[in-house]
């Protein structure tokens with residue numbers, strides 16, 4: 001399932017800094033020019049559950065943006081409290097301890113490329129490039145998930 005679809009199911013909206021209409025120009029510059037490598041995606045939690053906003057970094061690749069959303073959703077699903085909050089371009093960027101980051105990363109990768117999707121892809125004769133394109137996932141992520149799921153061993157078939 002694409003990240004945007006999962007976010008929608010969880011009643012989260014995905015936006016970019018450009019969508020924030022009253023954002024000051026200097027903040028926008030910090031978010032998309034000077035500070036663009038200092039953040040991936042920001043989760044803005046609303047008072048009422050199910051109105052959360054994910055602000056995604058528009059300067060990243062499509063694959064990375066897709067991963068960013070799965071990652072932020074994972075922090076939320078794991079009910080992680082941030083260990084620190086850094087303000088970048090006026091946005092509160094949540095920072096987590098390495099253990100929480102590892103949890104969110106692992107869950108995010110799994111949500112991005114679930115085992116069932118890899119089985120389906122293999123059944124449909126997709127190669128790694130096809131999988132990468134279809135699921136908007138980096139080649140590193142495709143390789144990582146193929147190894148982590150042991151799918152080639154299970155199917156006794158190499159995914160080229």
Ligand SMILES: [Zn+2]
Nearest residue numbers: 071096101104
């Ligand atoms: Zn994180």
